[in-house]
Amino acid sequence: MTDDKWKMLDRKTVSFIRQWLDDSVFQNVSTKCSAYSLWKKLEGLYERKTAGNKAFLIRKLVNLKYKEGTSIPKHLNEIQSITNQLSSMKMSLDDELQTLLLLSSLPESWETLMVSLSNSAPDGIVIMSQVTSSLLNEELRRKNSATSHIDSQTLVLENRGMSKSKDRSDSRVGRSKSRSRKNIVYYNYGEKEHYKNQCKQPKKNKKMGKEVEYIESKENITTKVQGASYHATPRREFFGTYRFENFGVVKMGNYGTTNIIDIGDIHIKTNLSCKLVLKDVRHVIDLRLNLISVGRLQAKAYGEHFNATKKDFSIDPALSRKMYALDCVYTDVCGPLRTKTPGGSVNVPSISGALYFITFIDDFFRKVWAYALKTKDQVINVFKEFHARVERETKRQLKYIRSDNDGEYIRLFNNYCRSHDIQHELTVSDMPQHNIIAERMNRTITEKIRCMLSQAKLPKRFWDEALRTAVDVINLSPCTALDGDVVEHVWSGKDVSYRHLRVFGCRAFTYVSNNERSKLDGKTKECIFVGYSHDQFSYRL
Known part of the structure; x- marks a missing residue:
């Protein structure tokens, strides 16, 4: 490995470690520029080989209990x-x-397994590998046992209401009283005494009452989609983490109650991967x-559509992320x-005479462009300029x-x-x-313009200059949609520097060339x- 490559990896390691440090910790190690010195400093601060630290870890290990x-x-990893x-x-x-x-950390519900392992240990010596394997097998057995228990309950509930007689020729014998025609309701209108296949009325699109459909996953688990107030499942294995607690009581459809545990x-994997x-x-x-x-899904911006046999879910196109640059621009x-x-509200023309501004936001990278407009009929010319620029930078076509x-x-x-x-x-x-990305960005930019003008105590006609700066700051800031990455870094693929940033409205001094001054004139001008200028590396003053 060359020295340059080693130095580059060392800088990356230092950067990665610093990202996970709290501000209070960073102040203690800010002068450490190599990964080795930084790690040794952290070891000296938080992993000192003192008797107190050893006692703390031993006490933590002894008191650790399996939840x-x-x-x-996960429990084994904590111990390790x-x-x-x-x-x-x-x-x-x-x-x-x-x-x-490890055995002492297990609760009483695992007592049988602990006794079995202790009795089967040769000469009373238990081995970590054997105990670990037994615990993993027992966890798997309990999951399968819970699944079988739920499946057996489902079978009993689905068979409930059917009589023991298998003679279907007599409708009075083939089903119990709970399925009699007097106790059923119209398929469409909620009235009693006929079945779905006997309904002569067209199906209504009811907006009130329960919405019920069935979908089937790859595991052939029937799922009921309805207007419930929250999602619910009987399947223990669906949860990644689990804890037995009392979260209240839920009322069932048969007017009974049961506990939420x-x-x-x-996480559901769909057939669209x-x-x-x-x-x-x-x-x-x-x-x-x-x-x-369904209500919870709609509240999270999910849409849905129905057909006769299943219910499919899809994310609202207005809120779905595209996969590549220029796939969609807001x-x-x-x-x-x-x-x-x-005297009332009046227009505020900028120093260039603009009254409007237009924004363009790439859906995937969330890169923002903004242009000041004097009139709305300039929109098409600005869009042509933007279109040519972004396709030239990305080598991709705007879709x-x-x-x-x-209008x-x-x-x-x-x-x-x-x-x-x-x-x-x-x-x-x-x-x-439906255009929430652009609407929200315009609001964000407007708020930044107002704050910068207020802080700098500049006249409001400088709003177009504040607009430029606000967009530059947004593109140099971390973005939630990019998992905290910086917009400009993702868009250009280059490292982002913040050394050139200055406070909007601050005092600045520009150099006056020899041709523009005499011998006694000052060399700078306040x-x-x-x-920031986008055409060349310079500031706008």
Whole structure:
């Protein structure tokens, strides 16, 4: 390995370690520039080989208890982590002692297994590998046992109401009283005394009452989708982490009650190879089926559509992320920018005469572009400039552009988009949430403009300069949609530097060339910093 490559890896290691340090910790190690010195400093601060630290780890290991419902591998990792810390302090524990500590951490529900392992140990010496294997097998057996128990309950509940007679020729004998025609309801209208196949009325699209459909997953687990207030399942194995607690009581459809014994998240893999995460799912062991709340899905911006046999879920296109640059771009016009005066609201033209600004946001990278406009009829010219620029930078074709259903887009965009094979998506009138990315970005930019002008005590006509700076700051900031990565870094693929950043509205001094001054004139001129130039590396003053 060359010295340059070693130095690069060392810098990356230092950067990675610093990312996980708290601010209070970072102050103690900020002067350490190599990975070795940084790690030694952290060891000296938090892993000192003192008797107090050793006693703390031993006490933590002895008091560690397995929580019912937690996975066995996770519990084993906790024990191994403490053991490794003790080993780094030159204090090793033999295999038998570790095994005995592991057995002592198990609750009473595992007593039978512990007794069995102790009695079967040769010469009373238990081995960690054998105990670990037995614990993993026991965990798997308990999962399968819980599944079998639920399946048997489901079978009993589904057969409930059927009479013992198998003679179907007599309808009075073939079914019990609970299935008599007097106790059933109309398939469409909620009235009594006929079945679905006897209904002569067309099916109604009811907005009130329960919505019930069935879907079937790859595991052939029937799931009931209804207008419940939350998701629920009887399947213990669906939960990644688990704990037995009392989370209240739920009322069943048969007017009985049962306890909610856990609340957690469930990951569902769909046939489209994507994952759907259901939040705050209740574990109700007495349920026959898995229940998915349509209301909860809609509240999380999921859409759905029905057919005769199943219910499919899809994310609302307005909130779904694309996979590549320029697959979809959101745009919106903001303005005219106004301010209130004693005589009413008046327009605030910028120093360049602009009254509006337009934003473009790439759906995948969340890169933002903004342009000041004097009039709305400049939109098409600005879009042409933006279109040529982004396709030149990415070497990709713009596929979709989404905008509000306003006149400036409908009249001017359609012909240009058709000629360049761009799909123009229009939102529904008076439904700004369909273009929520652009709407929210315009609001964010407007708030930044207002704050920067207020802090710098500059006139409001400088709003277009503040607009440029606000967009630059947004593109240099971490983005939640990118899992904390910086927009400009992801877009360009280059490392981002913050050394050139300055406070908007601060004092600045520009150099006066020899041709512009005499011998007694000053060499600098005081200015106000208002942004960054995009055409060359310089400041706007």
